[in-house]
Amino acid sequence: MKKLQRRRFLQLAATAAALPAVSRIARADTYPSRPVRIVVGFPPGSATDIDMRLIAAPLGQKLGQEFIVDNRPGAGSNLAAEIVSRAAPDGYTLLAMTVTNAVNATLYQNLSFDIQKDIVPVISTFTSPNTLVVNPSVPAKTLAEFVAYAKANPGKINYASFGVGSAPNMNGELLKLTAGIDLVHVPYRQSPVPDLLSGQVQAFFGPMPITIALVKSGKLRALAVSSAKRSDALPDVPAVAEFYPGFDANIWHGIGAPKGTPKDIVATLNKEINVILAAPDTKEKFTKIGGSALGGTPEDYGKFIAAEVVKWGKVIKAANIKPVAEH
Secondary structure (H helix, E strand, O other), rough: HHHHHHHHHHHHOOOOHHHHHHHHHHHHHHHHOEEEEEEEEEOOOHHHHHHHHHHHHHHHHHHHHOEEEEEEHHHHHHHHHHHHOOOOOOOEEEEEEEHHHHHHHHOOOOOOOOOOEEEEEEEEEEEEEEEEEEOOOOOOOHHHHHHHHHHOOOOOOOOOOOOOOOHHHHHHHHHHHHOOOEEEEOOOOOOOOHHHHHHHEEEEEEEEHHHHHHOOOOOOOEEEEEEOOOOOOOOOOEEHHHHOOOOOOOOEEEEEEOOOOOOOHHHHHHHHHHHHOOHHHHHHHHOOOOEOOOOOOOHHHHHHHHHHHHHHHHHHHHOOOOHHHHO
16 A cells, blocks of 8 residues: 555656646747737837837737737836836737837936846847938038038027937937037927928937838938948938948837746747748838848847947936936
């Protein structure tokens, strides 16, 4: 009887020891078993929103569950990041990451999360230059003329952004530092494009997915792009770096997950999104909106984020940029 009990105990112990491995295999095979939401810290129609929607649809088709884009604008994208940092680490809540997340790591001193510690990098997805565009009423047809006009009229040119710390804001401040000009920052909670078109604000370092159609239609005038080289989407528009060597300030997007998300789920997402980003139709869609598909490993994306935190931290300190609440 004792031998039977001992044998039964050993069988149960062996079964229990195997459970973690079995559960990992089952989790990888069954993920996702319900809809997944991608939290975007900007409103519909923003560059981040456009990028995520281009990825969410094919990703849902590949994995057999809907990937829902959940727009949660607020607090300079910090609201979305906080939501994801507090979410269950099960792969069903993801963060649409942007350059603004790297900026905010320095800009805000009292965040309830650390973007590098509380969010696991999954994959980089998209990069695109910002385009310095102006209302046609601005008497400048080149960047050199714009800088000269700004120097002759200090504090009289308003430039719009999506808020303090947003990519358009950081591009504007970097240009101010680099060119030695005085521009007035006007932050918007929603799109500044209507006011830009009407002339309420004169300039905007806008993401190309938003500005390219307006430039091609002649509604806005493009003076320069923020990338180190010219963009194939607007080949006649010079790069700021042609006037100020070293200027390089692309926007970028990617996907992150809450800290503790199982590595096999991160690996599944990374693998499938890499396939989508490499597909000719995805590349074509990204090219049409003035950007490029990225991809790569989670580790590479993590290193890139760390470098961006350092880069923009230096700009914030040099320009003495403060969150709105601290003004």
